[in-house]
Amino acid sequence: MQSKNYLFLIIFLAFLKIGFAQDERVLSKAAYAEKIYLQFDRENYAAGSTIWFKALVINAVDHKPSKRSGVLHVDLIGPEKQIINQKLVKIVDGSGHNHFEIPKKMPAGLYKIRAYTRWNRNFDDDFIFSKYFRIFPNLPKEENVIQNINIVDREGKFFLEAFFYPKELDSLQKRKILVGLDFNAAKQDSIEIKENDGKYKLSYKLEDKPDFVGIRMLTENGFTSGKTISLDESKIDLQILPESGILLSGSTNFLGIKALDFKGEGIYTEGVILNEKEDTVTRFKTNKLGMGVAVLNPKSSEKYIAKITNIDGNTSVYQLPEVSKKGSIISARRTGDRISLIASTTQNVDSLIIRASFRGVQLFDIVGPVKDGKFYTALPSKGFPNGIVCFTLIDKDEQPVAERLYYNDLGKEPLSIEVTTNKDEYTSREKTMLNIQVRDSTGKPVDAELSILALAQDPLGSNQKKRNSILPFFYLSSELRGKIENPGLYFNRDDNYRLRDLDALLLTQGWRNYKYDTTRIHFNYPEEPVLAIDGKVNSTIFNKPKENVELSFMALGDEPVVQTFQTDSLGRFIFNIDFLEEETREIVIQSKKGGNKRNFDIQIRDPLKLPVVFEKRLTIEKPDSVYTEIVNYEQRQQQKQFSYELAEGVTQLDEVVLEAYKMTEERQKTADLAGKPDVVIDGKKIQEKEKDWSFGLYSVLMFNFPDDIRIQRDIQEPGGDLQAKVLGGGGTTILMMDGKVVNNLNYPLIPNIPPSEVKSVEIIRFAKHFNRLYQQAYPFVSPMEIPPTGDVISIYTHGKKGIFGAQKPKGILRTTIKGYSPEKEFYQPNYANKERLESEEPDLRSVVFWEPQVKLENGETSQISFYNPDNVEVVLVVVEVITPNGKIGYHEISYPVKQRNVDAAN
Template sequence: MGFAQDDRILSKAAYAEKIYLQFDRENYAAGSTMWFKALVANAVDHKPSERSGVLHVDLIGPEKQIINQKLVKIVDGSGNNHFEIPKKMPPGLYKIRAYTRWNRNFSNDFIFSKYFRIFPYQPKDDVGIQNINIVDREGEIFLEAMFNPKQLDSLQKRKILVGLDFNTAKKDSVEIKENDGFYKLSYKLEEKPDYVGIHMLTENGFTARKTVGLDESKVDLQILPESGNLLAGTINFLGIKALDFKGDGIYAEGIILNKDRDTITKFKTNKFGMGVAVLEPKNSEKYVAKLTNINLNTSEYPLPEVLEKGSIVSARRTGDRISLIASTTNKTDSVIIRSSFRGIKLFDIKGAVKDGQFNTSLPSKGFPQGIICFTLIDEFEKPVAERLYFNDTGSEPLSIEVNTNKNEYNSREKTNLNIQVKDSMGNAIDAEISVLAISQDPLGKEQKRRNSIIPYFYLTSELRGEVEHPGLYFNRDDIYRLRDIDALLLTQGWRKYKYDTTGVSIDYQQEPVLAIDGKVNGAIFNQPKEGVELSFMALGDQPVIQTFETDNLGRFIFNIDFLNEETREIVIQSKKGGNKRNFEININDPEILPVDFENRLKIEKPDSIFSEIVNYEQRQQQRQFSYELAEGINQLDEVILEAYQMTEERQKTAELAGKPDVVINGKDIQDKEKDWSFGLYSVLMFNFPDDIRIQRDIEEPGGALQAKVMGGGGTTILMMDGMVVNNLNYPLIPNIPPSEVKSVEIIRFAKHFNRLYQQAYPFVSPMEIPPTGDVISIYTHGKKGIFGAQKPKGILRTTIKGYSPEKEFYQPNYENKERFESEEPDLRSVVYWEPQLKLENGEPAQVSYFNPDNAKEIMLVIEVITPNGQIGYREISYPVKQRDTSDISN
């Protein structure tokens, strides 16, 4: 599909989609659920997209491993889903990525991404890697660190392997031997890096990782001329951006000096590390900015070269008008300033040049709300200078009315809400809303800074790079917010604007519904086969049958939009002339989207609000644990494995990988076998989807089935009868007859995973082994059958991915008297979540939920999108009086 011709389109990025995910919170405890709502909208007008009905959402670990994937069904631009975070998930930095197939045409510009931290379910001591320092020895710089591997691995004896990952893109690994009970790293550095990631690997496969900043006093100062160039002989505005060692904005003060060391001007930054300096540079002069850091050390940063000839354009807010100044050294009697909005041309302003300048002002109400791009163009319509400007209309297009049935509530009392959305004329309108209720202390502080619906659609979705605490720019109680937005656009301005003029080629088609496509080739000459009759069957309790005849290139397509489940087994069979034929059937797989990860963000220095949330959540978990202990409530895995019979094979597995979390008895597998089942994996797929996902090898079209543990560490290896299976034999396992299986057992976050992985993949580099992973252990009666699997001709049996099932948010019901009087503590910090609530025909939405025990104040967050692309945001709070919980353990 191509683009429609429109002379107003300045950038093909105007055809992109904006993807927005709203989360219930910013960071998560291991063992919790991550809830999210997804919006897919046109980039230009924010109307719900009609191009895409499928959203791909990935949960990515710190070592760039995809831990879990969701296919979210998008209807009228909206959908929702969740990720379960296991209690065993290692703490650290993780990433969520969301994209449509269509948006892959626009590079990474419109692929949604968000980083967040997982913290331990209960407090955990930092072990393994300590005392990391940079040491200067007679002019040579060394990285030093101490390791205590025995805190992780009691059987550790002789040596450890240490991997180093520097911000300079350099990587290295060293072997360290024990010396008098110590393991010490002393690594010579050619230059001092900003940060380093350290990975320790013990002899028995235990790992520890830490990323630290090595120069916490270092400031990265960026000086960015307003429209790209410093022009001699005219007043220039400079954007100033000061970043700390983690890349976060930091307050700074400094001066600008000329080559004679005279102070020309001073500057300082705001709380986000951004500021503005004014300079009238002289031709051939050289300037530097000078900073003094917290250690009283000074650093100097050169300014860009001063140009004798060129052009710049400047924009300023003057009351309710926008003032524009174009300066040029070109011999011309007029200039043109083009205004555009999200890649669409608004209008051109042509004006006479006097003394090298053109000045004008325009009413701000004549422009839409959001980022306006002013471009100075030459007579050939080529841009010579550009400036981004945020236009604030002073009012919100929507009003969100939220009424509670009381002003104050008690814990465990029901809150009833009445919610209505109105336009600027006060008329009730149709809309879709999400309702989130959270404990104000401490999640409310985090909510005010986050990238909610308004800052995302108006600001961050249109700029490349990270915007720190975007929610604060839209706090109307902050009198400096417009000044700060202008400083942001000066420092993160037109060079990082997504609606530029870079070329876009259409390599990926729209995906309005979920479908699979592929090609049929001849069995002998491997040529595309036209007119082949294909019968498609999606197996299960309610099979679905379709037929298709291949085109002249041997292509076929089947609609699978009905698959509201993680995976489904399918069979495609070929015929021609009414007879079965041995054609080669292949399903196309989309190109795998590469994984990137910002290593600098791993640096372990969370802010005070994050630390407060972690401490709060862990205290609540400890209260819950104390209650369960007092009531004699056992942990789930203890109950499951109570009657576990430790055979010789199971003992071998336990020693290698640990005890299982889930045991599926062979009889249960055999009882669930259907007439159409064709092996172990086909039974597991349909009957145990919460524990095991069976999917086709995405690296190989039409490839073998693979098994993956759900809720685990991201990578799964297989064991059989106490022995690790070499990965080359994995394709032989799916067709094992269920009658031969004694049990299938799941070990999440297996111990000694490094060693197990090396046995399964014997040629892998030790530093490329995933840090965590899981084991599926299969036990058979006679160790038979795995070498009897044959891939039939003319028929393709495989598994395909369907939409990820949605899950209802749980909340207790205290209308039950026994439940209300229960001493079990209700410690929810996320109190209520309703991601997709429709407001239709002017009728308000009715919402109700029960308040928890631990919250003194509840914050309500309502996000809104309308069918015509208007967006809105509202938050209110109300107090909650806590019940007497003195009889509950603290």
């Protein structure tokens, strides 16, 4: 085992050096990146539901499954930038899948999921996958706490005004509230407001008029409410973007036009471009996504403006960039089956070079003569790959001076996906059978991996053509920075204007937003082909690395795993834990030298924390009509389910009923402060689970109760203390002991409390008054930095003395480590059973079927079957495909479903 781990260390250290034999054709560091794609079962979720996702990790340059990464890190992030849950997904042949459970108590609002590999941290945020989505209550809920938000002009000075009704949330509210303000996500402030004549009114003087403001209210008893609103819904942000970054006099210039509304989403507009004499020199209008193209022949002596009429009838004026007398530009146009390129320059040269590249790799250079400052050429489009091609104009010093992105569409998909059903029409609870085969462009069956998703067409399918599915993601979104609105529309071959709109998109996104820009090729993060832990051993006195220290590693459990290792000259070690197919595992690492136990400092290297970014503008209220339709639909279905359960005598409880729960004085204090517990772990059970190797309370809890509590090191500080986190809760955990909140400075004393001192450990998810509790645990925190929701671990001890009895072991590290997150099977009812078929319990699935990983091999046809629910009229089936050689495909079909005649069936 030792030699095996030593070889593993050699490979790992080689990765740390990241020595690549760089191909001279590679122009961009990003050519070595991985693209990460998560396919979700829907766009938005009800509290209490499950987020299902499939993950693909492929090479950026050729779309083949990546061999660099076998571990995918996936985070669920709340609106206050708190990480609520984390998953480690095992990636095999570039593919994996998992899920997030959304607790019923999860507050409604905007959330984010991000996914990354350790290797992709070499490329900043460019190749970190992220998706925003909304969580809505599973049953309708009215909340009208913040009202009448306005900008008021008082003699030329602007004030933000709003009224607050905190008693809607907190019936015990008495005197004052705290209000936090976030302007344009750039400036923050807080203000205390006292009640006046029964009202809480905000009147805040503004230095300037912001586009939007986030308002968050905090009551005296810790209740919170917030919203983000636009302060000028009629305002249009018009961006005018020259094709090559400059307006060049004496040449025909194409301008990308981009119009955005108050939420940063595209909006139709039309306008004119005027010269200094206010003569109209050209007109423009955008498509429904706010993008268009204008043509201008500017003069160097002129200045130009664009003028549009806003939706409120007022006109707005925007300055165009200054006209340059000197420079170079390049233009690309589709001409039949050819790509026409026009380069213009003011340089005194007799030839120009146009370099064609694809995903950061050089294809070829075109050298051509210059006549009257211009170089024309046309190339067959079939000579280029399908996707975004970059044309770069190179000057005589081999420096790029202008660039143009062009989408090369070859006119057909690389894969043909055939999906057939065994019937044209089905009834509810009847089995649907699908046959699926994938062929290449020549009609030959190919090996592939599929995901199959079946949805209720109404309403979940209405967004399907717009969403960022596998084709638009890998060919478009993954290669451009910035938001692309409704990316699926560009791949709808039924739209006659999609190529025109694609060209407008690339003009407005601009080559400055291309992810394959020229960057120095250097890597700071190693690959992660398998799950491993690594660290170093230091002497305790001089803190120097210790060479040739013998380490024994034991992963505890029903089937313990033992490994040994000897540190290298820098005191480093590594252990392969790719076998860890569970959320957490207790481990012990012990040091020896010369056969004797030694008091060395053993440290596990913690990964650097990835900063959390949350786009506040996206939280602006006014979700679209489709979102509202989905929410209403899901809530109606939940109400039907609730009505059925009520009629059948099924009782739904917000809290777990705890039998034989003795309400002591300390427990009553905790209940008053935080609420009643959801889980109670009796101290006797904790003592029964204690082993010889146990080192304290945390070791017993995490090894035996992994569904409720996770133990992890403080990721903000390498070598930090062990921390406890409640699973399935609000995202942030604080500790209480014997009815009192524990100050965070005393948290390091808790892990080693002897289990014999513990009466019980109790878990309170989504604790009430959490703001107030958090302030007691972290007394120096800013009130506006307090997480809106959180959980409590409450510990009760014999004699209230356990917190001070901890002893840190020497020469041994006992902790828990995170393994792969367990997968969960999608629930699928089976109506082959007659009793189940005739059951009156409603089947109200809107996600009808989900199978994320189906393998097609040796030209086989895949056969998939599932039962239809009661509540749909049309089922939409979505199939996404990737092949081992990097071909990507998408296909959808739909079929009608009639409601089953129950009387006839009986």
